[in-house]
Amino acid sequence: MDNAHDIRCLLDDALNTLHSVKWYGTIDIAFYRTTSDGDVQHTTGRFRTQPTIMYNIWDLDVEGIASEFLLAIENFNSRSSQWVVDHIIDFKVTLAPFRPAQG
Numbered sequence: 001m002d003n004a005h006d007i008r009c010l011l012d013d014a015l016n017t018l019h020s021v022k023w024y025g026t027i028d029i030a031f032y033r034t035t036s037d038g039d040v041q042h043t044t045g046r047f048r049t050q051p052t053i054m055y056n057i058w059d060l061d062v063e064g065i066a067s068e069f070l071l072a073i074e075n076f077n078s079r080s081s082q083w084v085v086d087h088i089i090d091f092k093v094t095l096a097p098f099r100p101a102q103g
Contacts, residue, residue, distance in 0.1 A: 004062040007093060012057040014095050023095035025049045027069055031083040044089065047072040053098050 007025075014021045026048045033041050049068045054060065077083050 003091070007062065007065075008057060008060055010093055011054065011060060011095065015054065015057055018097040020053065020055045020098040020100075021095045022051055022053050022098040023093060024051045025065055025069075026090075026092045026094065028089040028091075029073070030086040030089055032086045033082045033084060042086070043083065045073070045076050047076075 011021065011023065014023075026046060028044060028046050031043050031045060035041060047069055049065055073085065
């Protein structure tokens with residue numbers, strides 16, 4: 001949530017220029033777990049939000065973005081794999097102009 005202001009500013013700038021955008025967020029996370037014999041294993045995961053069309057910055061739901069990522073992490077861990085989030089490797093917002101009337 002510390003980056004909510006930066007995300008909002010990025011999308012607001014895009015909306016001021018493009019008037020409407022289609023965007024999604026991607027997060028890369030490093031995980032670790034300790035096996036029954038004491039070894040520490042590491043893995044990474046990439047999670048993405050659903051693409052969203054935005055016309056107004058006030059439509060941005062930062063809590064919804066966080067919830068979508070948390071649900072994806074829970075699904076990643078759903079089979080009792082015991083992975084623990086170590087750190088966030090990367091977070092990106094990808095956006096493109098959205099022009100529904102153009103071909």
